[in-house]
Amino acid sequence: MIRGKKVLVSISVCLIILSLSSCSSKSDSRSNSALTKPSQSLAMDSATTKGNADFNMGTTTDVAASKSDTKNEATASVQTKVAKDASKIVKNYSLQLQTLKFDEAVTAISSKCNDIGGYVEVSNISGTNVSSDNTVANRTASLKLRIPKEQYVSFKAIFKGLGNILNQQETGENITQQYFDTDAHLTSLKIQEERLLDLLKKSGDLKSILEIEKELQTVRYTIESLTTSLKKMDNMVDYTTFSISINEVQEIKKVTVKPISLMDKISEGFKGSVKLLIDIFKNLLILIAYVLPFAVIILIAYLVGRYIYKLIKKRQNKVTTAPSDAEK
Template sequence: MKKEGRWKALFFVVAAGLLTTGCGAGAKGVSADAAAPQEAYEIASEEAYDTAASTASGEIYTNGAEAKMQESGEADAGGEGAESYTAQRKLIKNVNLQVETENFDELLANVEEKTRKAGGYIEQSYTYNGSSYYGGGTRNASLTIRIPAEQLDAFLSAVSEVSNVITQNESVTDVTLQYVDLESHKKALLAEQDRLLELLDVAETIEDIISLESRLSEVRYQIESMESQLRTMDNQVSYSTIELYIDEVEKLTPVKEQTVWQKISVGFSNSLHNVGNGLLNFGIGLIISLPYLMLWAVIILIIVLICVIIIKTSRKKAQKKEKEQTPEQKKGK
């Protein structure tokens, strides 16, 4: 009897263990089915970023290999390898140029024509005609010009030939790594977008659909933002920016080193020129101010006349009083 009781107890223990195991497996199966879309999305995202990272690494490795070939002298003869490598780089060129001219209208027309012939355009312009209350003065202009990068040197040379260059400042910004990084990130987002669309087609629950659509909107926004940045970089790389300042002068500023006698001669002639301009401006100012001077002259004349009349009247009154006095009054005084 005792043996039978032990066997029954053992049977119940084994049966209970099997039931517990089966329920746990069933619960795990349900949980796994519910989390399947999320896990698939996470795996897809990881695969997309891994692929993009591999692509970006390959591009950077290729650029690095080309740079090493240039340094070791393994490039083609004539510098073809170096030119090819430079052409692949993303360089933004900006130039600040200040020039003088004695023929303002002619130079401005030349600049506009040379810009058009180079395939560029004037992005912004400001012109001051030199007019003022006291007469005409020197004119000046400020232009923001966009020129194709390959035509930049030729355009600068053409402008320097028809004007007197005072200052020229050039700057180059290399955005190659930033451009490659944006492209690789964009590729990763495009791969993630494709995978999200695939998951959205097979999603069954409302919760999964809402979650996937929300992430899809974020990914599309990031893609559009990166495409806008890439287009801006492409435009800045393709078209160099020139800030051109034009000043009209009566005499051009010497840009070459002068001898002592040249400095004396130029300084003396400038002094004579300034004296002449000063006298001319004084005469112009005097003529312009004549109405005011005449008005003040009339006012002063009226004041003087009033004073003279008052003085004369006072003297006459004093003389009259003296005549009216009797001899006794005069003796008493």
């Protein structure tokens, strides 16, 4: 009996130990799960915060990325264009021309310019053909013309038949690098404009919208400025500038001089003497005309002074004669 009781006690003790161990394992699992849940929630919150930050910073990041991408695309586009297009050369031609037929030369140059599709930028004509004293005053013309580069050679050929060419000069300026650098910048800005418009459609934040619109305004202003610069350079390349100076001259005529005889010399001497005498008389009359007003004033002053002097002299004589009469 005693042995049986001991066995029962041992069995009950084992059961109690097993039940305690099972409770402790459950509590540990619960505590572990409780610790795991806050860490998971923190991880989810950080991921959410990061996502919101990425969304708010997306505009700046996308704009920066778009700028780097547009540079690469613009460079590739310009390299292709450089391979296809020729060099950009700005040509200038200056000419100094002498002509006997001034009006015909000016008319011929202006007509040829209009016929080949050019235009007159500056036209200045000075001088008169006949002056008031029937002497000839030579005229000058200064023309600045813009001629299509395809007509450069044909237009230059007309000057040989218009007169004597004193001086001519041709210059060329290579603006290829400047042109394609500007074009690359313009292409880059256009691509950037498209990407900014895409970002503007996707953005829902007011601050981001304002930043994108501000960037768009700057980009569009620069695009307009670069477009104007390219058009100006295209015009400079497509049209050659002709600076023409035209001087009217007179034909030199040879004069035959007759031999001078003795009678001719005497006659010329007499004529010279008469002319000299006439000139002296004219100059004398001019001198009298200048002096006459002063002479009149001097004469009046002399007469007035003489009259006053006589009055004073007369009074003095009366004063001296009065005492002598009293003594008598």
